[in-house]
Amino acid sequence: MPHAEPPRRGRDPRHAEISPFLVEPRWLVPVEPAGSVLAEHAVAVRDGNIEAVLPAAQARSRFAAYERIALDEHVLIPGLVNAHTHAAMALMRGLADDLPLMRWLEEHIWPAEKRHVSAQFVRDGTLLACAEMLRGGITCFNDMYFFPQAALESALEAGMRSAHGIIVIEFPSAYAADAADYLGKGLEVRDRYGEEPLASFCLAPHAPYTVSDASFRQVATLAAELDLPVHVHLHETQDEVQRSLSEHGVRPLERLRRLNLVTPNLIAVHAVHLSDEEISLLARHGCSVVHCPSSNLKLASGFAPVGKLAAAGVNVALGTDGAASNNRLDMFQEMRSAALLAKAVARNAQAMPAHAALRAATLGGAQALGLAERIGSITRGKAADLVAVALRGPELAPCYDVVSHLVYAAGREHVSHVWIAGELHLRDGALQNSAFARLDTRMALWQNALGSLAGH
Amino acid sequence: MPHAEPPRRGRDPRHAEISPFLVEPRWLVPVEPAGSVLAEHAVAVRDGNIEAVLPAAQARSRFAAYERIALDEHVLIPGLVNAHTHAAMALMRGLADDLPLMRWLEEHIWPAEKRHVSAQFVRDGTLLACAEMLRGGITCFNDMYFFPQAALESALEAGMRSAHGIIVIEFPSAYAADAADYLGKGLEVRDRYGEEPLASFCLAPHAPYTVSDASFRQVATLAAELDLPVHVHLHETQDEVQRSLSEHGVRPLERLRRLNLVTPNLIAVHAVHLSDEEISLLARHGCSVVHCPSSNLKLASGFAPVGKLAAAGVNVALGTDGAASNNRLDMFQEMRSAALLAKAVARNAQAMPAHAALRAATLGGAQALGLAERIGSITRGKAADLVAVALRGPELAPCYDVVSHLVYAAGREHVSHVWIAGELHLRDGALQNSAFARLDTRMALWQNALGSLAGH
Numbered sequence: 001m002p003h004a005e006p007p008r009r010g011r012d013p014r015h016a017e018i019s020p021f022l023v024e025p026r027w028l029v030p031v032e033p034a035g036s037v038l039a040e041h042a043v044a045v046r047d048g049n050i051e052a053v054l055p056a057a058q059a060r061s062r063f064a065a066y067e068r069i070a071l072d073e074h075v076l077i078p079g080l081v082n083a084h085t086h087a088a089m090a091l092m093r094g095l096a097d098d099l100p101l102m103r104w105l106e107e108h109i110w111p112a113e114k115r116h117v118s119a120q121f122v123r124d125g126t127l128l129a130c131a132e133m134l135r136g137g138i139t140c141f142n143d144m145y146f147f148p149q150a151a152l153e154s155a156l157e158a159g160m161r162s163a164h165g166i167i168v169i170e171f172p173s174a175y176a177a178d179a180a181d182y183l184g185k186g187l188e189v190r191d192r193y194g195e196e197p198l199a200s201f202c203l204a205p206h207a208p209y210t211v212s213d214a215s216f217r218q219v220a221t222l223a224a225e226l227d228l229p230v231h232v233h234l235h236e237t238q239d240e241v242q243r244s245l246s247e248h249g250v251r252p253l254e255r256l257r258r259l260n261l262v263t264p265n266l267i268a269v270h271a272v273h274l275s276d277e278e279i280s281l282l283a284r285h286g287c288s289v290v291h292c293p294s295s296n297l298k299l300a301s302g303f304a305p306v307g308k309l310a311a312a313g314v315n316v317a318l319g320t321d322g323a324a325s326n327n328r329l330d331m332f333q334e335m336r337s338a339a340l341l342a343k344a345v346a347r348n349a350q351a352m353p354a355h356a357a358l359r360a361a362t363l364g365g366a367q368a369l370g371l372a373e374r375i376g377s378i379t380r381g382k383a384a385d386l387v388a389v390a391l392r393g394p395e396l397a398p399c400y401d402v403v404s405h406l407v408y409a410a411g412r413e414h415v416s417h418v419w420i421a422g423e424l425h426l427r428d429g430a431l432q433n434s435a436f437a438r439l440d441t442r443m444a445l446w447q448n449a450l451g452s453l454a455g456h
Numbered sequence: 457m458p459h460a461e462p463p464r465r466g467r468d469p470r471h472a473e474i475s476p477f478l479v480e481p482r483w484l485v486p487v488e489p490a491g492s493v494l495a496e497h498a499v500a501v502r503d504g505n506i507e508a509v510l511p512a513a514q515a516r517s518r519f520a521a522y523e524r525i526a527l528d529e530h531v532l533i534p535g536l537v538n539a540h541t542h543a544a545m546a547l548m549r550g551l552a553d554d555l556p557l558m559r560w561l562e563e564h565i566w567p568a569e570k571r572h573v574s575a576q577f578v579r580d581g582t583l584l585a586c587a588e589m590l591r592g593g594i595t596c597f598n599d600m601y602f603f604p605q606a607a608l609e610s611a612l613e614a615g616m617r618s619a620h621g622i623i624v625i626e627f628p629s630a631y632a633a634d635a636a637d638y639l640g641k642g643l644e645v646r647d648r649y650g651e652e653p654l655a656s657f658c659l660a661p662h663a664p665y666t667v668s669d670a671s672f673r674q675v676a677t678l679a680a681e682l683d684l685p686v687h688v689h690l691h692e693t694q695d696e697v698q699r700s701l702s703e704h705g706v707r708p709l710e711r712l713r714r715l716n717l718v719t720p721n722l723i724a725v726h727a728v729h730l731s732d733e734e735i736s737l738l739a740r741h742g743c744s745v746v747h748c749p750s751s752n753l754k755l756a757s758g759f760a761p762v763g764k765l766a767a768a769g770v771n772v773a774l775g776t777d778g779a780a781s782n783n784r785l786d787m788f789q790e791m792r793s794a795a796l797l798a799k800a801v802a803r804n805a806q807a808m809p810a811h812a813a814l815r816a817a818t819l820g821g822a823q824a825l826g827l828a829e830r831i832g833s834i835t836r837g838k839a840a841d842l843v844a845v846a847l848r849g850p851e852l853a854p855c856y857d858v859v860s861h862l863v864y865a866a867g868r869e870h871v872s873h874v875w876i877a878g879e880l881h882l883r884d885g886a887l888q889n890s891a892f893a894r895l896d897t898r899m900a901l902w903q904n905a906l907g908s909l910a911g912h
Contacts (some may be wrong), residue, residue: 005566093853094860098795100808131850297796298864300805327864328851337793340553349756353554394587394895395784395868397549398903400910404550408754408783412851413869439850447854454856 006077008056011198020046022068024056025076025388027402030378031362035355037402043076045384048422050206061062073392075402077358078377079161079385080331081365082321084231084269084290087155088117088125088144090132091446093323096455101237101299109324112453113146116446117174129434130158132329136412137387138410139420142267142290142319142369144204144231146175149189152199155285157435159425163369163384165204165231166190166214179215183222198421200369202267202391207233208244208252213259221259229265229288229370232256235278236270237301251311253278261289267368269319272302273310281313289370291360293337294328295321306342307351317364332412335361339407345403354407388417467847474878476502477523480512481844487818488833491811493858499532504878508836529848530872531858533814534833535595535617535841536787537821540687540725540746540775542601543588543611544573545580548904549779552911557693557755565748566782568909569602572902573630577605578606580898586614586762586787587892591885592868593843595876598723598746598775598825600660600687602631605645614890615881617841619825621660621687622646624671631646635671638677640686654823654877658723663689664700669715676716684723688712690747691734692726693757696701709734710788718743723824725775726751727765728758735761737766744824747816749793750784762798763807773820774813786869791817793861 023045028038030053042059044051044066052059062067096108122145133141143151144165154327155162162313166186168179176182190201203219205211211219211232223230234252235241244252253274256262264286269281271289282289291304310316318334320326335357352360365375375385389410396405418426425432471844479501484494486509498515500522510514516524552564578601589597599607600621611618622642624635632638646657659675661667666686667675679686690708691697700708707732712718720742727738727745738745747760766772774790776782780833791813798808808816822832831841852861852870874882881888 008823090850091854094856096863097857097860097864098799098806100805106807128850128853135850221879252830280573294796297800298805300799300803300807302803318619323865327860342748343756344753344758346755347758349556349560350554351753352754394546394584394591394788397584397895397899398547400903400907401553404553404783408553409550409779411869413867436850437621439853443853447856450854451856 012220019067020044020051020063021069022059022063023069023071023076023386023388024059025071025074027075028053028378029075029077029358029403029406031078032361032377032379033206034359035095043378043384043386045267045419045422050378050380050382050384050385071388071417074388074390075406076378077387077389077406078362079387079418079420080137080361080377081317081369082138082141082331082377083267083317083365083368084292084321085141085329086322087129087130087141087143087146087151087329088122088395089322089324090329091121091125091450093327095252095324095450095453097298097327097404099455108453108455112450113173115452119147119150121446123145123154126151126154126441127158127435128439129323129329129430130155130160131439133423134158134160134418134431135299135415136330136332136338137389137415137418138329138331138372139387139418140336140365140369140375142231143201144206146173146267148186149192151191152189156198157195159420159423159433161198161375161420163200163229164189165201165202165292167204167206168219169206169210169211170212170215179212183218185202196332200371202229202231202369204231207236208255210233216256216259216261220442223261223265224265226266229267229368230261231267231269233270234268235273238273241273251278253281257281263404270301270304271306272296274305276308279308279312279314282309286316288315288364290317290319290368291338292321293334293341295325303341303345306338307346307348308354310356315364315367316360317368318361330412331361332410332449335407354403357407358403368455384419384422386419389414390416468655474504475523476500476507476519477525477529478515478519479525479532479842479844480515481530483531483833484509485531485533485814485859485862486834487534487815488835490815499834499840499842501875501878504840506836506839506840507835509834517799520708527844530844530846531862532834533832533843533845533862534818535843535874535876536593536817537598537825538589538594538776538785538787539773539824539834540721540748540777541585541597541599541785542778543585543597543599543607543785544578544601545780546585546785547577547581547906551780551906551909553754553783563910564909568906569629572905573602575603575606578603579610580902582602582607583614583891584895584899585779585785586611586616587895588889590614590616590874590881590887591871592786592788593845593871593874594785594787595841595843595874596821596825596827596831598658598687598821600662602629604642605648608645608649612652612654615654615876615879615889617654617831617876619656619685620645620656621658623660623662624675625662625666626671627666628669629864639674654912656827658687658825660687663692663696664711665696672712672715672717679717679719679721683721684722684840685824687723688715688725690724690727694729697729705761707734709737713737721826725762726757728752728760730761732764735764735768735770738765740769740844744771744773744820746773746775746824747794748775748777749790749797751781754781755854759797761801762794763802763804764813764903766808771820772816773824774817786868787817788866801869813863814859814898833884840875840878841875842875843871845870846872869902
């Protein structure tokens with residue numbers, strides 16, 4: 001199994017001193033207020049934060065000393081929030097596809113994880129995922145995997161904002177022995193990195209079929225004490241629902257409700273199979289749902305009732321899931337798929353309009369993670385997590401509506417610039433961080449190591 | 457309304473003299489035989505055709521005099537066939553979205569067509585569509601729109617292979633007065649351009665709800681006489697099926713069967729709402745179906761039973777539909793969406809594996825158009841319609857299976873080279889044809905002209 005030196009902890013010296021600057025895009029879509037599209041506007045950034053959003057002419061006189069970045073063909077949007085992923089599984093992208101869930105898991109994914117998952121695997125896989133996500137305009141991701149400290153350290157090295165799951169699962173792994181061990185190790189990581197400005201944490205009980213009532217109770221207690229989000233796979237497949245009915249006498253959501261987990265902290269991932277009553281319950285309690293359209297299709301899980309969830313007032317976020325079941329970490333793809341699928345599922349072409357998809361991919365994710373005061377929209381005082389998308393090329397002509405183009409026509413390849421907390425990470429499509437230079441050699445090693453488990 | 461000088465007819469002098477060459481990709485996916493992935497192979501091209509597919513070492517000695525094109529990170533595939541589009545509607549990309557079908561048509565699309573569609577509109581819109589399609593690895597498209605001669609001339613100017621619908625519809629337009637006029641004008645275009653090696657023709661009765669029995673009978677007679685494919689929207693929406701039941705007493709497919717149109721020449725576009733008996737009928741008669749997943753979702757038409765169609769032996773092709781209802785002319789997107797959707801619809805992760813999606817996007821389209829002896833696979837004697845896809849970047853690492861990557865992870869932005877009949881049209885992602893240079897000014901004119909009809 002390949003190994004490399006561990007990365008240094010914490011922030012790059014480049015973070016320390018960033019001169020203030022003005023971004024002047026052709027269009028600006030702040031996400032808040034909803035539906036707004038601004039032209040001739042600029043964003044002033046100082047100390048990593050959005051200092052002002054104002055007409056470009058005013059900006060040039062008020063911030064005359066700031067460096068000016070003119071983006072004449074671009075739309076500026078808030079950084080995309082990938083609200084559910086297993087970043088390190090990027091190393092298993094395309095390892096096995098087109099297989100029924102249990103053969104996929106039992107013959108390929110689980111053996112690969114059993115043999116190979118280590119802190120080094122997670123470090124390298126997460127760094128790979130960060131490179132991909134940054135290039136596609138993702139500035140923040142919500143991760144759930146083994147060895148969260150390794151994932152967190154790679155995210156910090158990459159300069160990305162990230163939320164890390166304090167994973168809880170009842171079976172042993174190279175990372176931890178039992179639920180108490182998982183929980184203890186995760187809390188330790190939180191103690192160590194709790195002050196990192198780019199890092200946050202969720203409790204992450206894996207799923208109803210892999211976590212006991214006792215562990216869920218502990219999670220509920222901790223979530224209330226520490227005011228942490230609870231990131232859990234929920235109602236992903238019919239099988240999960242059936243199994244809960246036979247083992248617990250109730251459906252998984254009702255089980256979680258009885259265990260005091262249905263609260264505004266709940267991040268229900270997938271939420272494919274829901275009754276109308278369950279949708280009301282999620283809405284009443286201020287829960288968030290992370291919709292993962294590509295993954296739900298690829299694993300044949302089904303069609304989430306996103307139109308109904310949104311209509312009921314549930315906060316909807318979007319996620320890529322891991323690259324083993326997608327196989328992209330591409331929020332442009334998820335926005336498009338979510339907006340299109342919602343229409344066919346609801347039999348209503350007005351379900352999830354383009355602005356709603358963009359909101360889900362930004363502010364929806366921020367809200368789910370408890371970060372809506374910090375990120376998710378281009379608003380004065382929030383962090384300068386900004387993404388410029390170049391609307392050029394025959395595939396984006398003509399242009400009648402920039403948000404329609406963002407969701408239905410553009411792709412992640414149109415992302416040209418990415419800033420996180422004011423630091424430039426992508427410039428004209430090129431990654432700026434030298435940490436990614438080692439990926440080529442690392443990938444070659446992992447590809448050799450895992451290749452024997454591939455199957456299609 | 458903007459105008460420009462008409463393009464010159466026929467072939468560019470560049471077509472005439474192309475030196476023979478060898479393409480040496482890292483991987484070669486010929487599509488025939490099914491499932492094959494070759495490494496260390498080369499394709500020899502002479503006079504626009506595939507002269508040989510053979511091990512690279514042999515190729516270098518046998519074709520030592522040929523120019524060698526080494527593509528060390530690339531997979532070479534047959535050119536993609538977009539089996540259903542309305543190319544000129546690229547000018548209405550994003551003009552209106554997120555609207556119910558009738559408002560979308562009545563308030564935006566039809567008024568725009570009524571005011572603006574002309575030979576010049578079709579010429580410019582088709583040229584724009586060709587630029588987008590070439591950049592995305594599409595070498596052949598099957599078009600249905602007004603003013604097919606203008607579309608055909610733009611396709612020829614662009615150097616693309618194309619099939620043009622001899623459109624038949626009962627309502628008048630700027631192009632033709634009635635069904636007889638449409639048919640007469642279309643047949644005239646075929647008479648004029650019948651010998652063009654890059655052009656072919658279909659009869660294109662628009663849809664069951666816009667074409668009379670009398671016109672369908674004429675189409676059936678002509679299809680049999682001339683052995684032309686019959687390109688028709690069919691069973692796209694529940695409404696269409698209901699309307700046929702109330703107006704004709706039978707479902708549209710049964711109506712076409714009675715009118716002698718259910719034959720191997722039938723290209724049934726959409727085919728969303730089908731009973732098992734209808735699937736058997738299509739299979740028994742050797743019909744082709746063009747699946748348009750993005751469009752079916754965006755217009756909330758429903759979910760086509762692609763897994764069942766393929767299992768029954770129906771030839772499945774893929775199409776983008778027009779850019780007004782997609783909003784991309786992107787066969788990579790359609791491959792991915794088709795493969796993913798098929799799994800969720802069938803509740804079976806093995807429905808439409810990656811190789812099947814690639815076959816549908818290439819040989820499936822060729823077969824539907826009656827062109828399978830000429831294009832659709834990398835086979836000796838077929839035309840050298842070839843596409844190289846660069847499998848590099850963090851989003852495509854690691855790589856365990858190139859066909860999985862093509863369908864699930866890569867995008868059209870990874871297309872680096874495109875040849876049509878041996879002529880290089882895209883080199884390292886850059887279009888080679890100077891005809892596209894005029895698009896910028898033309899698009900600005902159309903955007904102004906149509907912008908007042910935009911709405912979301």
